[in-house]
Amino acid sequence: MNVLDLLANIFGGLTFTWANALMLLIGGVLIYLAVAKEYEPVLLLPIGFGCILANLGMSAYAEESFMRVIYKAGIETELFPLLIFIGVGAMIDFRPLLAQPSLALLGAAGQFGIFGTLLLAAALGFPLNEAASIGVIGAIDGPTAIFVTTKLAPHLLGPIAVAAYSYMSLIPIIQPPIMRMMTTRKERLIRMAYAPRPVSRMTAVAFPVMVTVAISLIAPSAAPLIAALMLGNLLREAGVVDRLSKAAQNEIINIATLFLGLAIGATMTADKFLYDPATGIQWQTLMVLGLGLLAFVVDTIAGLLFGKLMCFVTGGKVNPLIGACGISAFPMAGRLSAKMALEEDPDNFILMHAMGANTAGQLGSVIAGGVLLAVVMGMM
Amino acid sequence: MNVLDLLANIFGGLTFTWANALMLLIGGVLIYLAVAKEYEPVLLLPIGFGCILANLGMSAYAEESFMRVIYKAGIETELFPLLIFIGVGAMIDFRPLLAQPSLALLGAAGQFGIFGTLLLAAALGFPLNEAASIGVIGAIDGPTAIFVTTKLAPHLLGPIAVAAYSYMSLIPIIQPPIMRMMTTRKERLIRMAYAPRPVSRMTAVAFPVMVTVAISLIAPSAAPLIAALMLGNLLREAGVVDRLSKAAQNEIINIATLFLGLAIGATMTADKFLYDPATGIQWQTLMVLGLGLLAFVVDTIAGLLFGKLMCFVTGGKVNPLIGACGISAFPMAGRLSAKMALEEDPDNFILMHAMGANTAGQLGSVIAGGVLLAVVMGMM
Amino acid sequence: MNVLDLLANIFGGLTFTWANALMLLIGGVLIYLAVAKEYEPVLLLPIGFGCILANLGMSAYAEESFMRVIYKAGIETELFPLLIFIGVGAMIDFRPLLAQPSLALLGAAGQFGIFGTLLLAAALGFPLNEAASIGVIGAIDGPTAIFVTTKLAPHLLGPIAVAAYSYMSLIPIIQPPIMRMMTTRKERLIRMAYAPRPVSRMTAVAFPVMVTVAISLIAPSAAPLIAALMLGNLLREAGVVDRLSKAAQNEIINIATLFLGLAIGATMTADKFLYDPATGIQWQTLMVLGLGLLAFVVDTIAGLLFGKLMCFVTGGKVNPLIGACGISAFPMAGRLSAKMALEEDPDNFILMHAMGANTAGQLGSVIAGGVLLAVVMGMM
Amino acid sequence: MNPTLVNSLWITLLSMSIVFAALLLLAGLMSAMTRVFRDREETLATLAPEPSPSVGGEQNGKMCAAAIAVAVALAEQEQSTAHPITPPQPSIVGAWQLGMRTRQMTQKGESSRRGK
């Protein structure tokens, strides 16, 4: 054993290329966006840090890497997105939707972006599993996108999660111009009658159970996602299991979020994200990011068009702005629509309607993601 | 690929029979009992929801089901009941027992129900492993029943857990009539001298360690359960590891309870619980539920009889009511006995004695469960 | 099946020797030190209890033992020490070091004890992997010692962890006499100018990222440890992910600490720690404990000598006492040095300098541990 | 036209139909549920006092409406956001089985006693 051998032992393991260096920079940018711009920091910060680790020899693909342990435990088993959904479900109040069931249709219209993007990606030559994973960015719901991508195209997890979460943060920048362009001032001034049916506690408790059963029968592939979301909501509405509801909203979701972010970041190795020595530059990453942005725009447009349709059908009783909340992105999209209406007329309160459409969008996103997953899995 | 194939992909996976539909109803009833009647809601609500999932294609036996991941991680490894016991141990105060060691015997008498039920089940034709699992409902202690059943007859986990927890909630309804029937008013009026020995902090700290050692040597099969319970109690009494004690009483027990309940519910598929196309209706489920109720009754009677014996032996210094607390069901049984005494005579305070007998019952249940497990495992 | 068979089933499993009995006593002593003397109770108490379990048939090596499940999940994967480091990182403030970068050198000098002990252990005939594991006690940092030992000599986990944590508790007893012996009163009276550079939030956020990258490139084997520590620190300094930072400092570290301690204790079977029927008494245990103590002393002496060197080089501007904080043992060593200076002169405040050197020692410990691990792994 | 694109078109058509169908079904379910459970609780509701009719002219009414809307919006915000503003009270339950069982016992003990 001589000194050179010793040195080789110490420094031997790591290969570090210019592409890895660039990835470190990308990880740094994600952390910067999280810290300085507060773009979904609870996810982008761990993703950014995981990206840095991935390019320093601790990727999700490296043998003996602790990130691999976490990846296998939480991503391959799909547990992390489901645990996050239990927590999200425990934070959602479906009463505004229960009080105005007709708003549910807006949650369907907000999913056109998924399929518009799928079609475009397919036209651009992506294979079906990748095209579907890219399309599901249009669900505008992080856990759904991650759940579907893990099963269809796990090598794209990094760019898809980054797109889903960073664009979600940009909702207040992406949506308003589209909303102003697509609606007339007169439409934005429409006031909506607020005469909701009373929602009893029994309804609120029965709702998550009913939805779980109905959706699991209609779209079995969406069942785990819907079940997790509705379990959380049941814990919330039951009122007798505060301990569990709080655990879901705190311990469970915090720990799952931290490690989900890290593990997804840990898939962002240079060769998957930037440059593969075998096949050259990974242009697909840029295309995923571009198509993802498009998905957000198509979703918003489709939602607004459907809002205008509902306005027309009801003889002007529906403010088309609430069509933009059908995209999911709960609860940002709902708040934003209500805000736009208030800007036009400080007396126009449509928050309850917007939140109803927004929660419907959450349901619609999960269903659309599940149906897409089922079809594509069957065709692979 | 034609439209029919697509449809098959979407709807193909799930088989849903009338038995599954009935199971959904049963899951709904469990949730109703949890929410409206507050029968052990932290367990019955997750069990009920898990039962619904099990019959919508997400059972603990389904490949690729996330419930299977949870089942394998926490039930097959026996971790969940042990984690719950760490938390329970951190909530129990053994001082009333330490101050009156002779009450320990009551904790032994309260276990006759286990064996009475075992005998009856054996007479009814159940094989030994099933009979023992049914008997252990008479431990009247959820984690013990689940721990033993997982090793002896995992296919009965569902009905046994449901019986254990739902009857435990019925203690205030099941026990009082038996107590009134089995004891005379004169006996119920007996006052017990309260002159406990002082319990030093050192004793309280040494106790869990001593019990772990003693029971592990006497009944090695009960060792994991006793060790977990006593670890929690040690964290509590040590006084210097508040962080760990609080983690045991909150994060650890909450998360373990939620997923234990779900995973147990996820074993309640229609063919195991209700109707197996191969063998017909699963009458055993009803028999488990019936025998479980009996176990509660036998436990109570045996405890009261032993209480009367102690009363006779001590020349009337022991109120037989505290015999009914030896069954475990901590701390409900203890409170109930004290309450019965107060109802007869508002000046008769036997709470300290009742709690001592009740914690002894907790120990006795674990020991009895462990011994039973060891014997039956050896004979299988 | 006769009665003897039944009895064999109940009592058959456990073999219990005098050596096991002695180990129970040792476990009891650890618990006593934790409870009565408060020697790192959050770790020594679980280790002591785990040691008791290990000698009652529930060791980390026993098939079907729940301690084995925990050992495999958290120690073999190295997850527990890393999770603890995430929490520790979220509790450390590196600002005092950032404001006075030159103090970093003291964090290097405090690692001589690792290698002095390694040399001595090698001279005493220990094979290299064991010698290195013993040396790493001199890192005076629990998770680092456990991380390295798990990879190099897992059979020594018990004595090494016990040494690391119990001596760490003795810092206020071990260090002061050495400090008084090695420094003159005049040196201890030296005041240090406090004119730190201002540390912006940007610096505090960039620091953990920079350190992760730099150390992972210089010493790849230290990468997981540094990455975990710096991840925690990033969560803390980011300021936008309070939820995650709190989860790291509470749920994650508490649960990991409890089970780390238990699992390490569960490796302390009599044959590994005390007496192996095949090879006789395990003298190595005593030697580990002795050499570990020595490591603490050598660390302190080397640190003080380097402090005196810095004092000489700067022309008397550095108080040599802060050399003793370079050993890690954060934050006890830092506080202790500042206290010693205050005892000599109630107006002499060197706490900021001491904490800077102390955090540098934390970094130095991890780096030294990682480098050692890499070399020895390569030579095995 | 590449076959993936053709497939994607079919998928789009089918999936969006299912999504709309599913949400229509949910809308129906919700309608039914609120109606069924409301009917059950109506007996209770009829006993409650009528809300006092809004008094005042047009201007007044408008202000009233705005005030109500603000209140509703604020209430809704607090409800639907799992209370990001008010700090949730520190986890009240120190005891798991204990708390729940105690409550049950008290309630049931009481009622069985009253039932005598």
Next chain:
Amino acid sequence: MNPTLVNSLWITLLSMSIVFAALLLLAGLMSAMTRVFRDREETLATLAPEPSPSVGGEQNGKMCAAAIAVAVALAEQEQSTAHPITPPQPSIVGAWQLGMRTRQMTQKGESSRRGK
């Protein structure tokens, strides 16, 4: 009689004997422990002032006893239930190693200083 039933009878006999034996042993252990540790602490106890003897007639004494019993019962209830009523103070320790070590250092530093 079916063989399972015979086995079960034997199991019952054996198991209940072991359960009683185990709890008898525990009772003995507890008795011994409380006695041993109390003896150790007796030196301290003798220094403490005697509890004031209860003053008053029979009736008074009875009320006294009841009051004490109530107090004891209440105290016990609070103790033995891991405090379901009083909210546990929000986890005080923000720092793990930190808190413990600091306390130790202070205490030990103090005592070693005093020891000089």
Next chain:
Amino acid sequence: MNPTLVNSLWITLLSMSIVFAALLLLAGLMSAMTRVFRDREETLATLAPEPSPSVGGEQNGKMCAAAIAVAVALAEQEQSTAHPITPPQPSIVGAWQLGMRTRQMTQKGESSRRGK
């Protein structure tokens, strides 16, 4: 001399060199970082008022210095220990996406509105 010992000597030499090199590098990095980021923030700093110069004689100055040192030490202690003394406020955030997103929306909505 046994070969393990020889190896250990080489390991010691090499490892300690690397440890020193690594910490030197970190020291350089820290120096650079504080300088770079400070320069960026200097524009802001120059606007801040100068600290008032310490007034008084030698004795007074000494007391002042001590007072400042105590204050700094206390402040540092609180900072660097993750607050073992003050109870951390009960986890404020009840909502995960909610809280963060709401804050972002408010801020960004505000600024985009102002930007008009």
